[in-house]
């Protein structure tokens with residue numbers, strides 16, 4: 059699979075799954091723009107990627123100002139976008155009884171509203187035949203305790219992606235969702251050992267996923283090999299969703 063000559067934007071590409079996707083897209087020959095909330099993380103990621111085809115843009119996508127900053131950078135660059143990966147998210151683990159309005163808004167702003175309006179604002183810059191990708195979560199279809207807001211943000215993304223696939227089909231733009239199960243990113247590895255053991259044992263494959271395994275799925279969906287795939291959700295969860303013994 060290759061992305062030679064393609065331009066890709068990864069919203070939330072500084073760490074974890076987004077960073078691994080950046081590595082995969084660069085290796086496949088793309089020019090890759092990664093975004094994040096701050097210059098420091100972006101420069102650290104760019105140094106690790108160590109590739110002349112990586113670009114960085116500070117864009118906090120939880121608000122319209124950050125989205126406008128990304129739109130402006132894309133406009134000034136002038137190149138058409140062939141792959142847009144909407145990956146950034148924040149996670150809050152609270153019961154419904156404990157969740158504050160601020161926590162609710164923060165997750166919906168970053169995980170849903172930010173991606174919705176990033177897609178809207180970048181529509182004019184997407185090449186016909188582009189691939190739009192959303193990072194959702196296997197949590198979207200589960201009902202795990204203390205994930206009411208996070209899971210609802212991901213369920214909302216799934217529906218937005220389905221409608222986008224229909225609305226953008228006229229331009230041959232494909233829109234797909236990748237839903238990870240538990241993956242060994244910095245975010246997850248910060249959890250206590252017993253939580254990590256529980257996550258691993260709740261998958262059929264009895265382990266955490268690696269960010270590169272998610273990146274492979276994004277690479278497939280971004281590439282021409284997935285030319286007849288649109289409006290779908292690809293679970294990359296080690297069997298977590300349907301595992302009978304968790």
Ligand SMILES: NC(=O)c1ccc[n+]([C@@H]2O[C@H](COP(=O)([O-])OP(=O)(O)OC[C@H]3O[C@@H](n4cnc5c(N)ncnc54)[C@H](OP(=O)(O)O)[C@@H]3O)[C@@H](O)[C@H]2O)c1
Nearest residue numbers: 070071072073074075094095099118119146147240241243
């Ligand atoms: N890891 C898992 O087990 C797992 C499971 C299911 C789904 N997912 C999903 O996979 C995606 C990536 O997760 P991860 O585990 O790789 O997490 P991560 O390492 O925390 O990565 C999150 C990325 O999003 C960026 N980001 C966060 N808020 C942002 C904002 N307001 N504006 C711009 N960028 C923002 C972060 O960049 P900065 O910090 O530099 O701003 C970072 O690049 C998320 O959508 C997550 O919900 C992960």
